[in-house]
Amino acid sequence: MDDHLLDAFVQANAVRGLGAHGIHVYREGRAPVAHRFGADDRVNVYSVAKTFTSVALGLAEAEGRLTLDDRLLDHFPELRATAADGAEGITLRHLLTMTTGSSHRWFAGQRIDAADLLHEIVAAPLKAAPGARFAYTGSGAYAIGRVIARVTGADLRTYLLPRVFVPLGLDDPAWRTCPLGFPLAESDLFLRTHELARFARLLLQDGRWEDRQLLPASYVRRMTTERVDTAAITFGERYTRGYGLGVWLDEGGTYRMDGRYGQYVVVSPGRRAAVTVTAHSERDQELLDAIHELVVDRLT
Known part of the structure; x- marks a missing residue:
């Protein structure tokens, strides 16, 4: 059964041109199953980086450095003078869940013209009250990275190195930075398929890796229970x-x-499994459907 688990997906990737670079399936109690469609290079995992930023926030909270309900401007009081009306109410939770209400829209693929992107984020007018609506953007993750640097004295990548990257065997991963030298946080982290699969396994196991609890189990569970509406x-x-x-x-x-x-990682706690795919796909929605229909739904 395991020898043929990926046959349908491999065929679909070839016939339908789904663009996968590699796929890795981890199931508790079984040997991993993987297939490569090309060179095993590190690739930009794009917005998967947001999950690493979330984990950093959870770790900092567990260390007593902050809470998700801290207000952003409490960590950067010097920005109050130029902050938009209503920005005082933006919390780290709002930044993480993309519910700040801000009009600011930025992603790592865009050039940063501002002298300090964080100043631009804080000054952008609000279109809704914090917490009122979801709006997809990379601005919040970047701001969280700046908070991590302020409260720990280490940039996001440096903070995660001894806590997550090194224990998982993710040797010195590249993470592109802004002009001021801070990791972009929302994107542009570079990993191989099997390296990302280790992070998937870490979350599946509630933050435990081998004999160490790397992440607070309570925070890993909160990642799916503390949700916002995206209907x-x-x-x-x-x-x-x-x-x-x-x-x-x-x-x-x-x-x-x-x-x-x-770039997809589908974690199925019920099946005690995680499926990791890296790709360069112009048909990413179709690719995600194939991961579910041809792999996840067939796991036993």
Whole structure:
């Protein structure tokens, strides 16, 4: 059975041109199953990086450095003078769940013209009260990275190195930075398929890796239970089921990390399994459906 688990997906990737680079399936108690469609290079996992940023926030909270309900401007009081009306109410939770109400829209692929992107984020007018609505953007994750740097004295990548990257054997991963030297946080982290699969396994196991508890189990569980409504999204049905603390919620109790061009990690606690795919796909919605229909739904 395991020898043929990926046959249908491999065929679909070839016939339908889904663009997968590699796929890795982890199930508790069984040997991993994987297939490569090309070189095993590190690739940009795009918005999957948001989940790593979320984990950093959870770790900092567990260390007593902050809470998700801290207000952003309490960590950057010097920005109050130029902050938009209503920005005082923006919390780290709002930043993480993309519910700040801000009009600011930014993603890592865009050039940063501002002298300090955080100043631009804080000064952008609000279109809704904090917490009132979900609006997809990379601005919040970047701001969280700046908070991590302020409260720990280490940038996001440096903070995660001894806590997550090194224990998982993710040797010195690249994470692109802004002009001021801070990791972009919302994207542009580079990993191999099997490296990302280790992070997937870490979340599946409630933050435990081998004999160490790397992440607070309570925070990993909160990532899917503390959710915001995304029903108004129009760019795909699988995005309308809610967004948690850095992960998208999906059908059947599954949740996922989700990056541009088909970087997907589908975690299924019920099946005790995680499916990881890296890709360069112009048909990423079709790719995600294939992961569910041809792999996740067939796991026993």
